[in-house]
Each structure stands twice: as C-alpha cells, then as structure tokens.
C-alpha cells in the first residue's frame with residue numbers, strides 16, 4: 001500500500017530513536033516510508049522531499065533530528081502537511097538542544113513537537129495515526145484499540161508491593 005506517513009531523520013544514527021515510531025506505525029498497520037535527509041548535509045534533497053510529499057500522497061511527516069535540529073522546521077517550511085518533530089537525545093546536552101531547536105518555531109510555520117527520545121517517537125506515530133484517521137477512520141479505531149490494550153495491561157498489573 002502507498003505510504004501515508006513519511007518518517008525522516010537527519011542521520012542514520014537517529015534510527016535508534018525513530019525506529020520506535022516505525023514499530024508503532026507497524027503495530028497500527030499504517031503504511032510509511034523511511035528516509036535519511038538532512039537540512040544541513042543534504043539541503044536540496046530535503047527541500048525536494050518536503051515539496052513533493054503532498055503530491056506523492058503523504059498525509060503527515062514525522063521528522064526526527066538531534067543537536068541543531070533544523071530538519072523538522074525546514075521541512076515544515078516547504079510543505080503545508082502536518083510535521084511532527086521528534087527531538088533525538090544528543091550526547092552533549094541530552095536532547096535539550098534538539099528540543100529547543102524544534103519547539104521554538106516562529107508563528108506561521110508550525111511543527112508539532114513531541115517529547116525527547118523514545119516516548120516522543122512512539123507518540124509521533126500515534127498522533128500521525130490520529131491525523132490520518134480523520135480521512136481514514138479505520139486508523140482512529142486502531143488508535144483506540146492500541147490505547148485499550150495498554151489500559152488493560154496496566155489494570156492487570158499485580159500490586160506493586162508484590163515482588
């Protein structure tokens with residue numbers, strides 16, 4: 001099936017984080033593509049990717065990057081599609097640099113910014129499914145089922161005092 005979500009990252013080294021978005025999309029059965037594109041290292045490719053995303057049928061882009069994380073914002077500058085930014089945890093500053101680089105967009109060019117690291121990647125996939133679900137309601141059903149499963153797992157946990 002044609003991908004509805006684009007998962008992009010600034011470097012292959014970001015896959016350790018973005019793979020959690022991919023795994024969640026797999027669990028939801030939501031078709032996606034994965035590409036390494038960088039606003040810094042491959043600026044022309046990044047612009048081309050973002051400009052053609054809509055005509056290629058993508059509905060949402062998940063963009064993860066670390067450090068001077070300009071990829072989500074620069075992608076958003078080239079497309080009206082919703083862009084979800086995932087700050088990758090950097091070694092030097094633990095991802096605070098990534099977070100601040102993504103979250104402080106000027107008014108007019110939004111990036112939906114998620115939490116640093118794995119939780120952000122998982123939640124980006126779930127939000128992408130909710131957005132896609134507005135056009136294809138089966139994905140809203142799958143998000144509902146995903147949540148129900150997690151709720152049941154919590155309720156089935158033993159008393160924390162038990163070893």
Ligand SMILES: Nc1c(C(=O)O)ncn1[C@@H]1O[C@H](COP(=O)(O)O)[C@@H](O)[C@H]1O
Nearest residue numbers: 010011013038039040065066069070071
């Ligand atoms: N933040 C960006 C961008 C960008 O924003 O376009 N391109 C690469 N990078 C980041 O550089 C970090 C180190 O990359 P390497 O591991 O390849 O040296 C990665 O977290 C990547 O997201």
